[in-house]
Amino acid sequence: MPINTLDSFRWPGCRHDYCKERLESLLEIADVRIDGGRPWDLRVHNPAFFRRIFADASLGLGESYVDGWWDCARIDELIYRIVRARLPDRFRCWRDLAAAVQARFFNLQHITRAFHVGQRHYDIGNDLYSRMLDRRMIYSCGYWKHAQNLEQAQEAKLDLVFRKIGLKPGMRVLDIGCGWGGAAKFAAEKYGAEVYGVTVSAEQARHAREVCRGLPVTIELKDYRDIEGRFDRAYSLGMFEHVGCKNYSAYMNVVADRLAEDGLFLLHTIGSNVSDHCGNLWVERYIFPNSMLPSIAQIGAATENRLVVEDWQNFGPDYDRTLLAWHDNFECQWTALRYRYGDRFYRMWRFYLLSFAGAFRARYIQLWQLVLSPQGLPRRYDAPR
Numbered sequence: 538m539p540i541n542t543l544d545s546f547r548w549p550g551c552r553h554d555y556c557k558e559r560l561e562s563l564l565e566i567a568d569v570r571i572d573g574g575r576p577w578d579l580r581v582h583n584p585a586f587f588r589r590i591f592a593d594a595s596l597g598l599g600e601s602y603v604d605g606w607w608d609c610a611r612i613d614e615l616i617y618r619i620v621r622a623r624l625p626d627r628f629r630c631w632r633d634l635a636a637a638v639q640a641r642f643f644n645l646q647h648i649t650r651a652f653h654v655g656q657r658h659y660d661i662g663n664d665l666y667s668r669m670l671d672r673r674m675i676y677s678c679g680y681w682k683h684a685q686n687l688e689q690a691q692e693a694k695l696d697l698v699f700r701k702i703g704l705k706p707g708m709r710v711l712d713i714g715c716g717w718g719g720a721a722k723f724a725a726e727k728y729g730a731e732v733y734g735v736t737v738s739a740e741q742a743r744h745a746r747e748v749c750r751g752l753p754v755t756i757e758l759k760d761y762r763d764i765e766g767r768f769d770r771a772y773s774l775g776m777f778e779h780v781g782c783k784n785y786s787a788y789m790n791v792v793a794d795r796l797a798e799d800g801l802f803l804l805h806t807i808g809s810n811v812s813d814h815c816g817n818l819w820v821e822r823y824i825f826p827n828s829m830l831p832s833i834a835q836i837g838a839a840t841e842n843r844l845v846v847e848d849w850q851n852f853g854p855d856y857d858r859t860l861l862a863w864h865d866n867f868e869c870q871w872t873a874l875r876y877r878y879g880d881r882f883y884r885m886w887r888f889y890l891l892s893f894a895g896a897f898r899a900r901y902i903q904l905w906q907l908v909l910s911p912q913g914l915p916r917r918y919d920a921p922r
Contacts, residue, residue, distance in 0.1 A: 556587035567622035577614035599819035616895025646781030659738035668870035673719030677775030714776025718745025777806035785839035845913035
């Protein structure tokens with residue numbers, strides 16, 4: 538049942554038939570049909586949808602889905618086909634240009650804005666994340682090389698991270714963007730490390746302190762730019778997407794300054810195939826404020842004369858599978874969550890999880906793990922896989 542009706546959204550002089558024909562011809566390239574019978578075909582409830590797509594591009598696609606103007610049984614497959622056919626390159630709107638100009642002139646991830654994403658995304662409810670994620674509440678890509686389920690994939694990822702940085706008992710390790718404390722607890726319990734974690738989310742910090750009680754783990758509500766001290770090892774899992782290109786060099790300076798001379802740092806981040814200065818408008822507005830994805834060139838420029846890249850691994854397709862696992866959990870638990878979050882949130886969150894899965898499947902975005910050292914290791918680095 539559509540949430541909005543045609544009368545709720547009209548553009549003066551809009552030509553729905555022309556826009557529909559134009560959209561149909563473009564979607565044909567991606568093997569997607571309007572009101573077709575396949576799982577990835579669009580079922581349009583509101584004819585104003587066609588005009589809205591050309592007016593607002595990707596922002597309009599996401600907003601119109603949340604508004605109930607269209608449906609699709611397999612949004613992940615729809616997005617996969619659209620992205621694989623490079624259709625997003627044909628859709629640009631004035632808001633895209635405005636966002637790009639704003640990002641060029643302003644530091645949208647300045648320290649004064651650092652806590653926005655924590656308040657608007659990570660603090661919305663630990664009940665949601667505890668039901669959607671694995672038991673450790675790890676909110677980053679799992680490692681599915683030998684895993685059969687989400688629990689195994691996330692434990693394998695944590696183990697991979699700590700083997701890559703050679704974590705040993707008694708080492709002091711920095712967790713930049715510690716989430717709900719799952720990784721810190723794993724490092725302390727399995728590897729005997731002393732962990733210092735920071736997050737910009739008050740709810741994450743509260744939960745992390747609870748789950749790590751009694752362990753050599755310290756959790757603080759703090760921006761990465763305010764970290765002090767010296768560490769044998771450091772890692773960051775799914776936080777670099779909030780740093781912003783104007784701050785990449787400052788971020789790498791913090792890492793280099795905080796690591797021991799023979800230390801190692803693992804950066805786990807989503808990556809973009811192209812260099813940009815701002816993120817997807819729909820994602821930035823509704824999911825991750827002030828976010829953007831780094832490119833290889835941007836990371837390379839930020840590490841130059843600061844850190845040595847010892848290893849770079851890409852397992853982006855594993856994020857497709859991780860997101861589908863999160864989506865399955867979300868769907869299964871929705872009855873318990875519905876009263877608090879409501880139907881519009883359901884559509885927004887569903888579009889978020891499945892559209893990201895489709896983008897990873899199309900290899901439009903990647904998942905990288907980099908291992909870096911302050912001065913370069915004196916020996917050859919053989920990365921675990």
